[in-house]
Amino acid sequence: MKRLLLLPAVAIAIVSQAQAQNITVTGRVLDNNGAAQPGVTVLEKGTTNGTSTDGSGRYSLSVPPTATLVVSAVGSATQQIAVNGRTSIDVRLVDNETALNEVVVTGSRATEGRSNILTTAPVDVISAREIKVFAQTDVSQILTYIAPSFQSSRQAISDGTDHVDPASLRGLGPDQVLVLVNGKRRHSSALVNINGTVGRGSVGTDLNTIPNASIKRIEVLRDGAAAQYGSDAIAGVINIQLKDDTTGVQASSTVGETYEGDGRLYQADANVGVGLNGRGYLDLSGQFSNRGYTNRSGIDTAPLIYLGGNGGNYPGSANTEDKRRDLKAQDDALVAQNGYDRKNLRLGQSEARNYGGFLNFGYKLAPAIGLEAYVTAGAMQRTGKAAGFYRLPNQITQVDATIYPNGFLPFINTTINDQSIISGLRARALGFDIDLSNTYGRNEIRFDISNTLNASLPIGISPTNFYAGTIAFRQNTSNLNFTRRFTNVAVLSTLNVAFGGEYRDDNYRIKAGERGSYENYGRVVTPGTPPTFAAAGAQVFPGYQPSDALNRSRHNVAGYLDLESDITEKLLVGLAGRAERYSDFGSNVSGKLAARYSILPDVAVRGALSNGFRAPSLQQRYFTNTSTQFVQGAPNQVLTVSNDNPIVRNSFTPGATGQQGFGVAALKQEKSKNYSLGLTARILKSGSITVDAYQIDIRDRIVLSSQFSRANATVNTILGNLPVSQVQFFANAVNTRTRGIDIVANQRMPLGPGNLNLTVAANFNETKVRKVNSSATIDADQTGLQNTLFDRQQRGRLENAQPRSKINLTAGYSLGIFSLEARTVRFGAVQYKDARLGSPAGNPNFLYSSIDQTFRAKWVTDLTLSAQVTKQIGLTVGANNIFNVYPDKYKVDPRNSATNFSVDPLLNYNSSLDNTNRGRTIYNPNQFGYNGGFYFARVIVNLPTTK
Structure with a gap:
């Protein structure tokens, strides 16, 4: 004892x-x-x-x-x-020689990383400091302002796309860039973009599910890499490396709002790093963010709000100026009496509240053999609220006056849950580094519709809130990789050999909403022959129906071989090949050849040739629903059917019985050919410049078709008795070519008593549609179906809807405890194109193409001042878009005056000709959004761990 x-x-x-x-x-x-x-x-x-x-x-x-x-x-x-x-x-x-010379691991499976100017393909490196220094607080916006080849802008009145920002690299689609976390494939979002936004028809990855506090750096590989990483890597790869080397607590809190006083932001995040006695690491990160909505809408110019029963226009009976004047006076009196606000939309960023956390852990179980276990896990929940189009009180098929006598603004509320876990073992055996891992990810989006109704219910009894259903995507990926570096192989200076296999399982689900969210209860609005019925389902977002519900899975297996060798001290060559087989559409083989040659000690040329592919997502293969979409200002019940549906796949034979269809082929993989050629150089001791040109040819690119209307006799026959007015579907409809050039220059130098960092980065790109792939049924129709499959508005979204150039100029100066950061970004011009050709009936002097508009390039400038107040506390204040720059405004009324149309409220203002939605939509969101200036303050606390 x-x-x-x-x-x-x-x-x-x-x-x-x-x-x-x-x-x-x-x-x-x-x-x-x-x-x-x-x-x-x-x-x-x-x-x-x-x-x-x-x-x-x-x-x-x-x-x-x-x-x-x-x-x-x-x-x-x-x-x-x-x-x-x-x-x-x-x-x-x-000083580091330059931030762009950091050692990177993306784009090569070599056992030793290379600096960016020593790689065979261009890689941007964005550090944790760059992520924190400016006002942007989510990953997609951070990348938009730092990496010129990356573009993302928030959308409005576009259903789920209001809550999941579509993003692109090198001017391609959101689903043509692969996202990795710690080098492992990240699962995509459950959402497929079906509305009229950039990235329409695509399924991207929700970058904003990853807390900023967890990120060590982001590597952006700007080159085709399908042969190395598999599907989706046509435009490039974004690899988010999580913190694994921190100790103590680093926390920050950010508050800010727009110059207009809305869009208020409260964000707090923290990272706790624990060293495990030299044998490992544990990093825990968390984030809370509460973002208010913004509204930059205009005044509704509809002549009539309460009277007329014609969606804002005069009825046919008001066929003289006196009748219109009397009706207008009566309506204006009701507007004044009821205090109706003609600013009846909410156009801007959605409300969003985000909770999330990540764990990154590694521990050496047996250091002698390099045996290490690692786990990366994350979970996030984001709730959002975004508005649809206002329902006027005179829209009698959509409004119940006993519930909403002044009309109503419906809201789409989303709850996004995202979870992921990566677990694995690393070891060394027989000279090889071995990595066995499993990656699981799941994304789920629930839709709840509020301040709405189902107008088809009897008067006065409709609920005003509906559960509209849930979509979910799950992915599980297992990998076994082997890597070894050989130093004595014949005449080769070095040889890195990597090979391995992958098994991936995908699952996509749609769960139906409650009955009232989609049901047609048959209320007759206007008796007659035929009678006029009220619109069915929850206004703004009819719920997913039982017929829409599905549970689809697929799997694929892949094997790859990756060789990289310093043939000589001056020549580096890489060769990669990958074969994959999918259970739902077949096989694909892709390859890549890349090289870098030093023509001078500090100057080298590099280039790559590759072919790639992107498998059709399960969402594109199987998604189906009916939604209310506003097409040229008019509400339509639009049916989206899967590519496997007989409506899409069957051929059309006049007079035949049975389900007729458009005769479109089954979805298959997109295939690409990538070419790149570049120059890298070191400038003095602390600077570098890289210039890389590229061409990306994509064959059988998957798009969501334009909307086929019942006004066409063939379409009317195909749709039969379905209660919809239009139909759209996915098809391998176009071939495209994208050409561009990336330029990045960086210099660090002393200036007076402090240090100056300068960066110039630019991207110039152009995408052209080279061919439209139709079907025999569509080609045989002589009434315009060829123009509907992929209309000029769709073409405009691919070719001109995003900036074709972006220039980033950044300067940072540090002196003692202070640092000043200034950045200005030039967002290139974008265009809007009307979908229609020719002129409207009865107006031969007016061409729809006159509605087209080019929005000029604009410079957006950010400025921040930081001070390290004590060794534990830092303070940053500043503004994003300090000069409060907005995009060009839409034309108020683009029609030729010779057509005898104007914005005179006494005339029948035909909103179907107006791409501004009766003057309420003011700005194009696709350059840099339209929130205007945003000022903020941020406190950063650093508490190192001590014994």
Whole structure:
């Protein structure tokens, strides 16, 4: 018993003796110009014992005499300094040669990473500091303003797309860029974009499900990489590397709002890093964000709000100016009496509240054989609220006046749940690095519709809220990879060999909404022959019907081989091949050849040739629903059917019985050919420049067709008795060619007592539709079906709807505890094109093409000032879009005056000719949005772990 009581005393004595043997090391950390550097992390290597420098750059840390100090700061090279019994150590930081020369791992499976200017393909590297320094707070917006080849803008009145930003790389679609997390495939969103937005018909990855606080850096590979990573990597790859080397607590809080006083943002995030005694790491990150809506809508110019029963226009009986004048006077009196606000839309960013967290863990189980276990797991929930189009009180098929006597603005409420987990083992055996992993991801979106009704119910009894259904996508990917570097292979300087296999299982589900959200209860609005019926289902978003519900799965297996060799000291060559087989459409083989050659010690040329593919997503293969969509300002019940539906696949034979169809072929993979050629150079000691040109040819590109209307006799026969007015579907409808050039230059230099960082980055691209792939049924129709499959508005979305150029100029100056960051981004021109050809009946002097509009390029400037107030606390204030720049406004009334139309409210203002939705839509969202200026303040707290 006495021995047991002695054990704690002995342990305390041992610990006390060890602590007594520690020494206190003090010193200052300075930059390369001798200025004090606050906030620098000083850590005892292999432990969680650390501190950070104060405002004078001083630190103090108790460590063993034999310890090694690790000194790190953003923008500087990490240094390891042996203590060797010293009690005073001053440190002079050394700048990284350039942020773009950071070692990257994306685009190569070599065992050793290369700096960006030494790779065979261009890779942008965005550090954690760049993510935090400006006002943007979600990943898609951060990349939009930092990486010129990346573009994303928030959409409005586009159903689920209001809540999941469509994004593109090099001017291609959201589903033509592959997203990785820690080098592992990230699952896509459950949402397929079916409304009239950029990325229409595509299924992208929701980048905003990953908290900023968890990100160590983002690597953007701007080159086709399907041969290396598989489907989707036609435009390139975005690899998000999570933090794995932090200690202590880093937290930040951001508040801000737009110059207009809306769009208020509250965001807080934190990262806790724990070192595991030199054997591993544990990083926990979390984020909360609450974002208010913005509204930049205009005034509704509809002549009539309450009277007329004709969606804002005069009825046919008001066929003289006197009758219109009297009706207008009566209606204006009702507007005044009821206090009706003609600013009746909500156009801007949606409301969003986000909770999320990530864990990144690794531990060496057996260091002698390199056996390491790792786990990366994340979960996020985001709730959102966005408006649809206002239902006027005179739209009698859509409004119940006993519930909404003044009409109503319906809302789509979404709840997005996203979960993922990566688990795996790494080891070394027979000279190979072996990586066995499993990646699971799931994205689910629930739709609840509020402030709405089902107008087909009897008067006065409709609920005003409906559950409209849920969509969900799940993906599970298993990988086994082998990598080895050989240094003595015949005449080769080095040879890196990588090979492996993959098995992936995908699942897509649609769950039906409650009955009232989709049912047609048959209320007759106007008796007659035929009678006029009220619209069925929840206004703005009819729920998914039981016939829409589905549960579809597929799997694929893949094998790859990747070789990379320094043939000589000047020549690097890479060769990759990949074969895949999908259970639902067949096989694909892709390959890539890439090389880099040093023509001078600091100058090299690089290039790549590859073919790639993108498999049709399950959402594109099987999605079906009926929705209310506003086409040229008029509401339509639009049926979206899957490609497997007989409406799409069957041929059309006049007079035949049975289901007729459009005769469109089954969906197959898109196939691409990628070509790139570039130049890299080091400028002086601390700068670099890269110039890369590219061409991407895509065959059988999958798009969502334009809407086929019952006004066409063939379409009317195909739709039969279905209660819809239009139909659309997915098809391999077009071949495209994208050409462009990326330019990135970076320079770091001392300027006076501080340091100046300069970056110039630009992307110029052009996409052209080279061919439309139709069907015999569509080609045989002589009434315009060929123009409907892929109309000029759809063509415009691919070719001109996003900026064809973007230029980023960034300057950062640091001096002592202060730093100033300025950035201006030029968003190139975009265009709107009307879907229709020719002129409307009875108006030969007016051409629909006159509605087309080009929106000029604009510069958007951000400015921030940061101060390291103490060694634990930093403060940043600034503004995004400091000069409050907006896109060009839509034309108020683009019609030729010779057509005898005007905005005179006494005339029959035909909104179907007006792409501005009666003056309410003011701005095009596809350049940089239209929130205007946004000012913010951010507090950053850094609390290193100490013993």
